Amino acid sequence: MPGVEKGPGPDAVFAAKLAEGTFEIQKCGGCGTHVFHPRVICPACGGADLGWVTPTGRGTVYARTVVRRKPERGGDYNVVLVDLEEGVRMMSRIDGIAHDRIVAGLKVTASVGEGAEGEPAVVFLPEGGAQ
Known part of the structure; x- marks a missing residue:
């Protein structure tokens, strides 16, 4: 509609919440x-009534891989679903655990940390906790 101001998109809202240290879905x-x-x-019903809620943060590793890099390029890192x-x-990634200890079925807890670019x-x- 002309003249109606729109707020930021959902990706921008998610990023702003993370910047405040809050994880919401x-x-x-x-x-x-x-x-x-x-x-x-x-995606389930086609409705537009999407609000923000704080999840429990508890999850289970579905899959994982380790990306191998030379130490001078930042070293190895893990990528998980x-x-x-x-x-x-x-x-995402899992911190506080050796890469070879990350397996499907591992119970994890979400936190707001730092991404690859800070x-x-x-x-x-x-x-x-860390293992």
Whole structure:
């Protein structure tokens, strides 16, 4: 509509929340489905009533890989797919654990940490702390 100001898109809202140290995902007010990656329309019902909620942060590793790099290029890092209790899957990394100890089924907890470029990012820690 002409003359109607729109707010920031869902990706910008998600990034702003992370910058404040808050991890939230969307939840559809129509059907109750949790949604991640941020969207404007619910992928389950097509509704546009998506609000922000704080997830438990608890999840389970679905899959993982280790990217091998020379030490002078930053060294090795892991990439994981984590299924949150709310039913969404996220790509991230796990800190506080040796790469070879990361396996499918590992229980993890989300926190707001630092991404590859120094930006705020959701990272995971093994349940119970560093191992």
